Amino acid sequence: MLLIDLTINGLIIGLFYALMAIGLSLIFGILRIVNFAHGEFYMIGAYAYTLIALFFGISPWLTLPCAFIAGMALGWATERLLMRPLYSGYASWGVMKDEYAVIITFALSLLLINLVDKVIGPNGYRGPSLVATTRVEIGPFMASGHRLMAAGIALLVLIAVGLFVRYSYWGRQIQAVAQNRLGASLAGIDTAKASAIVFALSGGLAALAGALLSPIINATPDVGAFPAVKSYVIVVLGGMGSIPGAAVASLILGVLESFGAVYISYGYRDTFGLVILIMVLLFRPHGLFGERSREV
Amino acid sequence: MAVTFNDTRMRDRIQLVFSLGIFALVALLPAIVRNEYWQGVLIVSMYFAMLAAAWNLLAGYTGQFSLAPAAFGMIGAYVTGLLSYHFNAPPLVGIPAAVVVAAAIGFGLGRIVLRLRGPYLALTTLSFAEICRLVISNSIEITRGDLGLNVPGLFDHRLTWYYVMLGVLVVIQLGLYFLLRAPAGLYLRAIRDDEIAAASRGVKIVLWKTNAFTLSAAISGLAGALYGHFAQFVSPELGLLSQTGIIVSMVVIGGLATLPGPIGGAFLVYVASEFLRDFGGYQLIVFALLVIIFARFFREGLWGFFRRAIERTGRRPAPVPSAAE
Amino acid sequence: MACLSINSVSKFFGGHKALDDVTFSVNEGELVGLIGPNGSGKTTLLNILSGYLAADSGDVVLDGRPITGLRPEALARLGVLRMFQLTRVFPRMSVLDNLLVTGSALGLPEAEADGRARELIEDLTLTRMMHLDAGQLSGGQRKLLEFGSCFMVPPRIALLDEPFAAVHPTMKEIMAGVIRHRHAAGQTFLLVSHDMPVIVELCPRAICMNAGAVIADEKTRAVLTDPVVIEAYLGEAAA
Numbered sequence: 087m088l089l090i091d092l093t094i095n096g097l098i099i100g101l102f103y104a105l106m107a108i109g110l111s112l113i114f115g116i117l118r119i120v121n122f123a124h125g126e127f128y129m130i131g132a133y134a135y136t137l138i139a140l141f142f143g144i145s146p147w148l149t150l151p152c153a154f155i156a157g158m159a160l161g162w163a164t165e166r167l168l169m170r171p172l173y174s175g176y177a178s179w180g181v182m183k184d185e186y187a188v189i190i191t192f193a194l195s196l197l198l199i200n201l202v203d204k205v206i207g208p209n210g211y212r213g214p215s216l217v218a219t220t221r222v223e224i225g226p227f228m229a230s231g232h233r234l235m236a237a238g239i240a241l242l243v244l245i246a247v248g249l250f251v252r253y254s255y256w257g258r259q260i261q262a263v264a265q266n267r268l269g270a271s272l273a274g275i276d277t278a279k280a281s282a283i284v285f286a287l288s289g290g291l292a293a294l295a296g297a298l299l300s301p302i303i304n305a306t307p308d309v310g311a312f313p314a315v316k317s318y319v320i321v322v323l324g325g326m327g328s329i330p331g332a333a334v335a336s337l338i339l340g341v342l343e344s345f346g347a348v349y350i351s352y353g354y355r356d357t358f359g360l361v362i363l364i365m366v367l368l369f370r371p372h373g374l375f376g377e378r379s380r381e382v
Numbered sequence: 383m384a385v386t387f388n389d390t391r392m393r394d395r396i397q398l399v400f401s402l403g404i405f406a407l408v409a410l411l412p413a414i415v416r417n418e419y420w421q422g423v424l425i426v427s428m429y430f431a432m433l434a435a436a437w438n439l440l441a442g443y444t445g446q447f448s449l450a451p452a453a454f455g456m457i458g459a460y461v462t463g464l465l466s467y468h469f470n471a472p473p474l475v476g477i478p479a480a481v482v483v484a485a486a487i488g489f490g491l492g493r494i495v496l497r498l499r500g501p502y503l504a505l506t507t508l509s510f511a512e513i514c515r516l517v518i519s520n521s522i523e524i525t526r527g528d529l530g531l532n533v534p535g536l537f538d539h540r541l542t543w544y545y546v547m548l549g550v551l552v553v554i555q556l557g558l559y560f561l562l563r564a565p566a567g568l569y570l571r572a573i574r575d576d577e578i579a580a581a582s583r584g585v586k587i588v589l590w591k592t593n594a595f596t597l598s599a600a601i602s603g604l605a606g607a608l609y610g611h612f613a614q615f616v617s618p619e620l621g622l623l624s625q626t627g628i629i630v631s632m633v634v635i636g637g638l639a640t641l642p643g644p645i646g647g648a649f650l651v652y653v654a655s656e657f658l659r660d661f662g663g664y665q666l667i668v669f670a671l672l673v674i675i676f677a678r679f680f681r682e683g684l685w686g687f688f689r690r691a692i693e694r695t696g697r698r699p700a701p702v703p704s705a706a707e
Numbered sequence: 708m709a710c711l712s713i714n715s716v717s718k719f720f721g722g723h724k725a726l727d728d729v730t731f732s733v734n735e736g737e738l739v740g741l742i743g744p745n746g747s748g749k750t751t752l753l754n755i756l757s758g759y760l761a762a763d764s765g766d767v768v769l770d771g772r773p774i775t776g777l778r779p780e781a782l783a784r785l786g787v788l789r790m791f792q793l794t795r796v797f798p799r800m801s802v803l804d805n806l807l808v809t810g811s812a813l814g815l816p817e818a819e820a821d822g823r824a825r826e827l828i829e830d831l832t833l834t835r836m837m838h839l840d841a842g843q844l845s846g847g848q849r850k851l852l853e854f855g856s857c858f859m860v861p862p863r864i865a866l867l868d869e870p871f872a873a874v875h876p877t878m879k880e881i882m883a884g885v886i887r888h889r890h891a892a893g894q895t896f897l898l899v900s901h902d903m904p905v906i907v908e909l910c911p912r913a914i915c916m917n918a919g920a921v922i923a924d925e926k927t928r929a930v931l932t933d934p935v936v937i938e939a940y941l942g943e944a945a946a
Contacts, residue, residue: 114501118500118501119500119501120501120504120505122504167678168674168678171678182445182574184447184499184500184501185441185445185447185500186677187500187501188447188449188500188501188504189447189630189634189673189677190673190674190677190678192449192627192630193627193630193631193634193670193671193673193674193677194670194674195627196624196627196631196666196669196670196673197666197667197670197671197674200664200666200667200670201667204664204667311623315508315509315512318505318508318509322502322505357512357513357516357517360509360512360513360516361509361513363505363506363509364494364506364509364510364513367498367502367505367506368494368506389838390800390801390803390804390838565807565808565811565812565817568800568804568807568808568811569808569811569812571797571799571800571804571808572797572800572808574799575797575798575799575800576795576796576797576798578759578779578791578795579791579795579796579797579853580780580797580808581758581778581779581780581783582757582779582780582783582788582789582791582795583780583783583788583808583809583812583813583856584780584783584784584809584812584813585780585808585809585812586780586812587778587780639799
């Protein structure tokens with residue numbers, strides 16, 4: 087029964103990882119960059135959800151969308167203010183666009199972490215549970231009410247995002263831009279707007295993950311570091327830019343970590359992801375689902 | 383003769399002169415800065431200057447934006463620390479050993495990431511750096527984990543440390559200058575600018591990329607080892623990602639892919655951070671903000687301002703290709 | 708005397724056959740034109756010849772020595788130098804340094820490389836830009852620079868991939884002049900181009916490819932009047 091418990095817990099964690107990773111995957115699909123400040127979107131979500139509920143005494147069900155919106159706003163602002171140099175034609179960083187993205191998002195991450203640390207303080211805040219029930223039993227499996235509710239919400243949101251990208255007007259614009267930026271702009275698609283939407287969506291999803299997990303993992307300035315690294319692992323494993331890939335990889339990582347923590351080592355549990363990341367980057371850099379592109 | 387940057391040899395020479403100017407200034411500072419604490423701050427700045435110069439070689443000149451510079455500093459510090467802790471090895475053994483081990487690991491990392499670029503390279507080196515730190519942190523029986531290791535000192539007087547570190551820094555900088563003026567410098571820059579084209583022109587990509595990683599790691603390892611003996615203490619905190627963030631800040635603010643940039647940036651950023659410490663620890667916020675602003679608007683960093691100022695004082699403006707062509 | 712022999716080279720991209728049993732030789736001192744509609748595999752072939760792609764079958768022999776599988780830099784040092792369809796120069800290095808890189812990489816001592824580079828720059832009429840970063844050059848000037856890189860050290864064979872595409876007539880003339888001059892001195896060329904007048908003027912022999920296969924390989928005039936070639940370019944009606 088431990089196996090079932092571990093598996094289900096792993097899958098639940100995987101759902102939260104998926105919220106983190108899908109946004110990152112979308113960003114990579116559109117802009118071909120990795121956003122090193124992604125963990126901070128998670129962090130902002132955790133803080134928004136927790137602090138608004140705390141200071142205004144509002145039900146967490148209302149602050150949850152607030153967290154989502156905060157993440158979206160941050161994502162949007164990041165793209166509008168900082169990501170222009172990535173569009174072709176910007177002279178200064180020229181061929182080193184990827185490197186520009188690395189530096190600027192890395193610095194943004196540092197900025198946000200320290201800003202929150204200074205303005206709000208280094209102490210953690212425990213997020214309010216969505217549901218009062220602390221223990222729910224489903225057959226042999228046990229979890230807190232909040233965890234189950236959060237997992238449910240995550241699943242719904244993930245499905246919604248999937249539908250959005252697949253079928254909605256903007257979703258299809260985004261797919262077009264991801265496949266061929268130049269072609270898409272020639273076809274009249276506002277690629278800048280698509281990029282902004284993707285960044286906003288990615289920020290919102292990460293913030294949601296942060297909010298949903300804040301009762302379990304307290305909101306602290308650097309709380310975003312771990313989920314961020316996990317999402318990098320997932321995005322690479324699933325193939326950068328592939329949403330189904332990211333989704334599957336999230337679940338796999340969740341389950342792997344769940345088992346690994348128990349059967350291999352608790353102290354090194356965070357290194358599994360890192361080692362997997364390196365292995366994949368070396369041997370299958372296009373991930374399990376990604377595509378090779380022509381270089382010369 | 384007008385001072386312009388048309389000639390790359392001239393440009394590199396001017397950058398070297400500028401660096402030496404900074405060194406001369408720093409050499410004279412102890413005449414005014416008598417306070418041992420502030421001398422210590424300058425010494426730590428020199429540690430960062432070495433790490434910054436090493437990262438600049440790899441990222442600015444070879445285009446490999448590794449996120450592991452702090453990790454190599456940590457590795458160097460721990461090699462000498464562990465050798466002295468477990469085997470009572472003297473620093474004169476520990477420090478060279480640190481350089482060799484760091485270089486070897488750098489070589490290994492370089493081989494591993496050969497085919498990776500941009501975000502893939504950043505992610506792999508980031509993972510590598512974190513794994514190094516976690517391993518050191520968790521190997522409590524060997525390294526005492528987060529408690530850190532006490533390391534024996536090397537010199538009795540702070541001023542001796544001051545001039546030794548400065549001397550090493552000068553040697554490193556001169557070495558880098560000659561390397562970059564040599565054909566090797568052309569190869570590294572070519573790899574940075576366009577690896578595919580570089581291969582088609584006969585540049586040995588594998589060899590030079592690996593060399594860049596190895597040399598950068600060696601310099602970082604040396605810096606870490608020296609720092610270890612100066613601070614007489616090493617801990618896994620040396621390898622934190624935020625330390626890499628500081629190093630990157632120093633280079634970007636000072637001027638990426640320039641000789642004086644990392645040096646000037648290191649001194650400026652670290653000394654300023656000490657001043658800001660008195661104002662309540664806003665340093666990282668300020669530096670992160672500066673990096674963002676500089677990267678976004680002033681890619682050449684502070685050096686860019688100097689360069690344009692110097693060019694404006696020259697009598698002949700740089701020739702511009704006519705539109706008709 | 709065959710300088711470069713391509714023997715039954717095939718290449719697949721997934722299910723798509725990009726090169727179909729391509730076989731021909733370029734003899735020492737020949738200036739061969741390679742023509743064919745877009746997508747016919749010319750650039751893929753060049754990528755295989757210069758080490759950027761591996762052939763799925765067949766082999767390539769340079770001066771009697773098999774070179775399949777060698778890396779681009781090794782091939783460059785054996786004398787296989789190329790231009791890219793989308794011009795590649797080193798944008799943050801000066802025009803002079805752009806040439807010096809290849810000179811040093813191919814074994815020239817510094818002083819000699821410097822002298823040759825300055826001469827080449829002169830021939831290419833880029834003297835005024837010598838110290839400018841290549842990134843500041845116009846598209847045509849970059850092409851000239853890339854073209855010049857092929858001649859710092861006289862190659863065994865120069866693979867030129869559409870050097871005249873979208874280039875100002877003056878520059879075209881400069882490149883054509885260099886090609887003519889060096890060909891007269893014995894340089895071997897494989898010239899990919901859509902510019903028929905130039906092909907006719909420069910190349911005694913032309914090879915035409917279509918859909919990955921060689922469909923004609925004879926004297927240029929004959930190739931251009933070959934109905935198979937005309938059909939490939941213009942469709943059945945025109946043939």
